[in-house]
Amino acid sequence: MPTRLAGVAILVALWFFAGALPAHGQAGDATAGKAVYERKCLECHGEKGDGKGPAAELLAPRPRDFTAGLYKIRTTANKVPTDQDLFRIITDGMPGTSMPSWAVLPERDRWNLVAYIKSFAADKFKEAPKQLELPKEVASSAESIKRGKEMFEAIECHKCHGTEGRADGPSRSELKDEWGHPIPPANLTKRWTFRGGSSRTEIATRLANGVLGTPMPAFLDSVEKPEDIWHLTNFILSLGPESPHYATLISVTATTAAIPDDPNAELWKNLTSSNVPLMGQVIVDPRNFNPAIDLVAVRAMYNDKEIAFHLTWDDPTQSADEAAKKLVADGISLQFPPQIAAGTERPYFLMGDASDAVYLLRWENAKGVTEATANGPTKIVPIQGGEATAKAVYANGQYRLVIKRPLVSKDASRPTFVPAVFMPVAFQAWDGGAGEGGTKMSLTSWYYLRLEEPQSNRRFVIPPVVAILTLAVMLLVVRVANRRA
Amino acid sequence: MRKVIGAFLAIALVAGVAVVAHGPGPAGAQGGGTIEASVTYAGAPVVEKLKVNKDTEKCGTEAVIEKVVVGANKGLANAVVSVPGAKGAAKAVKATVDQHGCKFVPHVTAMTPGELDLKNSDDILHNIHTYSTANPSINKAQPKFKKVMTEKFEKPEIIKLTCDVHSWMLGWVAVMPNPFFGVTDANGVTKIDNVPAGKYTVEAWHETLGKQTKDVEVKAGQATKVAFEMKK
Numbered sequence: 176m177p178t179r180l181a182g183v184a185i186l187v188a189l190w191f192f193a194g195a196l197p198a199h200g201q202a203g204d205a206t207a208g209k210a211v212y213e214r215k216c217l218e219c220h221g222e223k224g225d226g227k228g229p230a231a232e233l234l235a236p237r238p239r240d241f242t243a244g245l246y247k248i249r250t251t252a253n254k255v256p257t258d259q260d261l262f263r264i265i266t267d268g269m270p271g272t273s274m275p276s277w278a279v280l281p282e283r284d285r286w287n288l289v290a291y292i293k294s295f296a297a298d299k300f301k302e303a304p305k306q307l308e309l310p311k312e313v314a315s316s317a318e319s320i321k322r323g324k325e326m327f328e329a330i331e332c333h334k335c336h337g338t339e340g341r342a343d344g345p346s347r348s349e350l351k352d353e354w355g356h357p358i359p360p361a362n363l364t365k366r367w368t369f370r371g372g373s374s375r376t377e378i379a380t381r382l383a384n385g386v387l388g389t390p391m392p393a394f395l396d397s398v399e400k401p402e403d404i405w406h407l408t409n410f411i412l413s414l415g416p417e418s419p420h421y422a423t424l425i426s427v428t429a430t431t432a433a434i435p436d437d438p439n440a441e442l443w444k445n446l447t448s449s450n451v452p453l454m455g456q457v458i459v460d461p462r463n464f465n466p467a468i469d470l471v472a473v474r475a476m477y478n479d480k481e482i483a484f485h486l487t488w489d490d491p492t493q494s495a496d497e498a499a500k501k502l503v504a505d506g507i508s509l510q511f512p513p514q515i516a517a518g519t520e521r522p523y524f525l526m527g528d529a530s531d532a533v534y535l536l537r538w539e540n541a542k543g544v545t546e547a548t549a550n551g552p553t554k555i556v557p558i559q560g561g562e563a564t565a566k567a568v569y570a571n572g573q574y575r576l577v578i579k580r581p582l583v584s585k586d587a588s589r590p591t592f593v594p595a596v597f598m599p600v601a602f603q604a605w606d607g608g609a610g611e612g613g614t615k616m617s618l619t620s621w622y623y624l625r626l627e628e629p630q631s632n633r634r635f636v637i638p639p640v641v642a643i644l645t646l647a648v649m650l651l652v653v654r655v656a657n658r659r660a
Numbered sequence: 661m662r663k664v665i666g667a668f669l670a671i672a673l674v675a676g677v678a679v680v681a682h683g684p685g686p687a688g689a690q691g692g693g694t695i696e697a698s699v700t701y702a703g704a705p706v707v708e709k710l711k712v713n714k715d716t717e718k719c720g721t722e723a724v725i726e727k728v729v730v731g732a733n734k735g736l737a738n739a740v741v742s743v744p745g746a747k748g749a750a751k752a753v754k755a756t757v758d759q760h761g762c763k764f765v766p767h768v769t770a771m772t773p774g775e776l777d778l779k780n781s782d783d784i785l786h787n788i789h790t791y792s793t794a795n796p797s798i799n800k801a802q803p804k805f806k807k808v809m810t811e812k813f814e815k816p817e818i819i820k821l822t823c824d825v826h827s828w829m830l831g832w833v834a835v836m837p838n839p840f841f842g843v844t845d846a847n848g849v850t851k852i853d854n855v856p857a858g859k860y861t862v863e864a865w866h867e868t869l870g871k872q873t874k875d876v877e878v879k880a881g882q883a884t885k886v887a888f889e890m891k892k
Contacts, residue, residue, distance in 0.1 A: 254796060330803040331785035334714065334825045345714035349827035353791075385799050390824030392787040392801040399805065 202258070203283070208291025211284045219273065224295035226354075234273045235465040237356055241292050244299025245353060245388040248371035250380055254387060255304040261289045271368035307384050309376070310401035315409040323410025326403045330394065335360035340414045343491035343572025346390075353388040360391075362489060362572075364415035365470070373417070379408040419470055422449030425600060427475040427482065427592075427626040434476050434483045436566045438575035443485050448472035453604055453617035458525055459552055466617035467606035471507065477626055482592045483579040484509060484536070491572045492608025495541035503605065503612030506539040507576065510601040511590050513548070521599045524620045526552045533601075534589045536578050538565050540607070544578050548588050552614045558588055594626040692854040693878040695743065695840075699848045699864050699888045701736040705729060706868065710828050712762075718782045719762035723828035726767070727868050735848020736890055738768045739866040740818070740834045742841035746855055750774060751839045757821070757831060759786045759802070764821055764831025768867070770841045773816060776833060778802065778809045786829070791820040795835070799824075818865065832867055864888040 212220075219238040221228040226240035239246070248264055249256035265285050268276035277285060293300045313319055327333070335350065337343035340363030352358040366373035371381055382404050385393035398404060428446060435442050451473055455466035467490070474485035486507055496504045512522055513534045522531035526549040535547040535555065544565035546558040562585075567576040584591045592598065603618045605611040706728035712719050729737040755771035757764055758779040769776070780786055780802045789799045794815035802809055813819065813835045821831035834841070842850030857880040865871045869890040876886050 329805065330801060331825070334785055346825050346827070350824060351827070387799070390787070390789065390799070392789065392799040392824070394801050396809075397801040397803055397806050 203286030203288070203290035205287070205290040205294045207284075208287035208289070211280065211288055212291050215277065215280070216288070224292070230273075233464045235356075236272050236352075236358065237354070238273070240354065241295035243353070243388070244296025247386045247388060248381075249304075249384065249387065250307055251304040252307040252384060253302060253305045255300060255302050257304045257306070258286075258289050258293075260304075261292060262286060265289065267372070269370045270372075271370060307380060307395075309379055309383055310404055312375075312379075313402050313405035313409070315412065319406050319409045320413045322403070323406035323408070323413075326398060326407050327410055330398060332407075335390065336363050337491065337572045339571040339573075340364050340411070341489050341491060341572030347491055350390045352390075358389055359491070362491075363411050364489070365419070366412070366415060367418050368469075375408055375412065378411055379404050382407055419450045419452070421452050422473070423622075425449045425451070425473050425475060425622060425624045427477050427624060429594070429627045429629040430476050430478050432478065434478060434481060434579065436564070436577055436579070438485060438487075438566060438568050438577045442476075443474055443577070446474040446476070446485070448474050448487065451602060451619055451622060453602065453619055456525070456552070456603075456614055456616045456618050459614045461613070461615050463611060463615040463617065467609035467611060468604040468617045471602055471604060473602075475624070477582055477592065480582060481579050482582050482626075483577055486576045486578070487573065488604060489573050490569075490606050490608065492606070493540065493569045494607035496539075496607075503607040504539040504541060505574070505607045506537065506605045507574075508535045508537040508603045509578070510535050510549075510603065512599055513588055514590055515593070515596060515598055521621055523551075524601055525618070526550075526555070526603070532588075536563055536580065538567065538576055538578060540567070540569075540574075546580075546589060552616075560585075592626055595628050596625070598624045598626075600624040691880040692856050693880055694883040695741070695852040695855055695862060695876065695878060696883050696885045697741040697842065697844070697850050697852065697862065697864065697888065698885070699736045699739040699741065699844050699850075699866070699890060700734040701728065701730055701848075701866075701869060701890045702734055703728070703730075703892060708828075715762065715782075715784050715826070718784050719826060723762065723826070725828050725830060728866075729846070731846040731848055733847065735844070735846070736866060736869070737844055737846050737848060738832075739844040739848070739850075739864050739869075739888070739890070740768060740770050740836075740841060741844065741850050741852065741862060741864050741886075741888075742770075742834075742836050743852060743855055743860045743862055744837060745860045746838050746840045746858070748838045748840060748854075748856070755833075757833065759823070759829070762786075762823075762826045762829055764829060766843070767830075768832045768834065768843050770834040770836055770843050771813070772839055773814050773835055773837075775810050775812050778811060780804070780807055780809075785825055786823045787825055789822045789824055790833075791822070792817055795819065834865070862886050864890070866890055 217228055219228045219230045220226055224241035226238045228238060231238050246256040249260045251257060262285055265277050265288055268274045333344050334346045335344040342360045342362040344360060347360060350358050361369060371377050383395040385391050451471050453466060453469055453471060455463040457464060468488055472487040476483050490505055494502045494505050511534045513532055522533045527533035529550055532548050532550050535549055537547055538544045544563045546561040546563050547555050548558055549555045563578055563580045565576060565578045567574055582592050599621045601619050601621050603616050605616050708725040710723040712721050712723050731737055750772035754775055754777055755769050756777040756779060757769050758781055760781045778788055783804045785803050787801045790797045794817040795813045798811060816835050816837040819833045821833060823829040840852050840855050842852050844850045855878045857878050859877045861873050862876050863871060863873050872888050874886050876884050878884050
């Protein structure tokens with residue numbers, strides 16, 4: 176009898192849990208989903224689900240128009256995504272877009288949203304989703320990556336994605352989505368921005384069945400052999416790191432050698448970079464809601480005479496000042512307080528203000544570097560007798576730039592760099608080809624820079640001395656102990 | 661003797677069938693008539709030009725986008741003339757579109773529901789990107805080694821063909837419910853043969869100038885003329 180009771184209890188418990196936990200892909204309740212939609216989704220996707228919510232104008236890419244029933248990210252061979260596909264995007268969001276993760280919502284709410292979103296294009300969902308079958312997986316190897324590169328060239332991925340994958344291909348400016356909005360190709364070296372995720376299977380799926388509503392076509396039937404999908408995936412994974420590993424501190428390496436001007440010099444390549452994320456400037460009009468430059472990789476060195484900054488950033492379009500085309504030059508700037516003040520007080524990060532100025536090392540394409548004092552983003556005054564020099568190279572959608580300056584400053588308008596002191600630094604960048612210039616920039620808040628202390632020869636002397644002393648003490652202890660015994 | 665007569669009859673029959681099958685010419689076969697359509701446009705041709713920044717050895721340095729092509733006597737090319745109400749079997753010949761010189765050739769292809777061969781004779785990457793509602797739209801890459809791709813269009817509709825790699829490339833595939841259609845030539849003229857006798861509404865469609873209809877009566881063995889004057 177007790178066993179029977181326990182059995183019933185287990186059954187009841189199972190039934191209870193089965194009811195509480197939604198099964199995979201289980202149909203949600205569209206009416207309940209509508210209530211959640213109106214609270215959480217309407218601002219961007221619009222009341223009618225047409226992607227024309229009040230915030231839509233400011234977003235790039237634009238919010239999805241659910242009435243078209245066309246979804247970028249799907250694991251199916253036909254146009255219809257699975258419920259799980261929609262659920263995953265709601266849950267994880269879309270990197271590189273304004274679509275956040277909604278994992279904060281209860282799972283039930285997210286399934287209900289799936290049901291409601293589908294109701295905007297009910298006729299499109301009459302067709303059953305057909306699961307895509309990927310070719311047999313090929314593990315990554317040097318050989319596979321080589322084959323992937325060959326295929327990358329043969330199927331001309333570079334036409335949009337660029338030779339090195341930095342979204343700088345010649346077709347870039349012509350690309351439009353199904354709604355006629357310009358759409359940039361993915362930067363294959365930054366896979367953390369891939370809309371549909373950066374795992375091997377996700378990348379292979381995008382290659383195989385394309386990205387619906389965008390120019391990205393399906394390649395499953397358009398590679399030489401089916402497994403080429405995996406070779407391509409392995410090659411794409413080899414183009415960049417898994418994540419940007421954003422830095423918190425920029426370390427300036429001490430050297431006794433002459434610092435090379437050439438951004439491609441070996442000495443620079445041997446330094447690891449500190450990757451700094453940039454955001455759009457949205458404080459002062461005109462604002463930049465969709466910044467083009469999202470990362471700058473910083474390397475820095477100093478010797479007894481000068482300090483040099485090596486900056487690397489992706490920009491798919493090289494542009495100089497061109498009034499006829501209303502183009503402003505590409506540019507980047509480093510910002511420092513004019514003097515290192517004691518305490519934590521720093522000038523206003525957005526290029527200073529009326530009371531506290533900042534010092535800028537500004538570089539503009541085709542113009543070169545200037546030293547300037549700024550009291551705000553529109554009040555930039557070049558410093559007379561600038562001593563900075565710069566050399567830049569541009570190749571395959573990327574700038575590499577070296578800016579040099581004497582370590583010690585001549586006047587109070589520019590800082591002197593001192594070893595072992597935490598020095599505030601900030602960055603601003605402009606992509607002229609994307610229509611940026613002036614206050615339309617991407618920027619950082621204050622970061623810290625620290626010049627390593629010069630390495631002295633003491634490091635070769637002190638550790639051996641400590642080691643010998645320790646050994647001596649140990650021997651002494653052993654001897655004393657032996658004597659006592 | 662009977663055998664000889666039998667053989668004679670057989671030969672005569674075969675010959676007779678052969679004569680009927682070859683027919684007395686397109687007009688009038690199986691009691692059908694011909695529609696001779698002309699489409700004119702009084703306005704100026706619309707041609708957009710674009711500087712080409714890639715594949716210039718295949719595409720040339722300047723892309724010419726011919727939106728409205730007007731020939732002699734105001735004849736409008738690339739208009740599809742069709743007889744939607746007529747009944748007839750699908751065409752047996754598979755339609756073909758070539759991507760040649762970074763253009764869809766022909767610019768407008770008309771076909772009955774079925775398969776379409778998409779050729780790539782350019783030796784560079786193109787992608788077939790279709791815009792359609794009745795048929796599933798396609799976006800498939802066609803790299804240089806993929807010389808022919810075959811796609812199915814089962815439902816009648818007019819489908820836009822584009823290539824995202826070369827944004828100026830534009831073509832149209834008109835999937836028609838029956839084989840009674842024609843695409844106007846450089847002089848704005850086309851001929852539809854073997855239309856079963858009867859009263860029909862003839863339709864003319866142009867990619868930028870829209871659609872027009874005209875009522876005609878097709879008589880067996882006769883040519884019926886129909887003239888469309890497209891307006892903006």
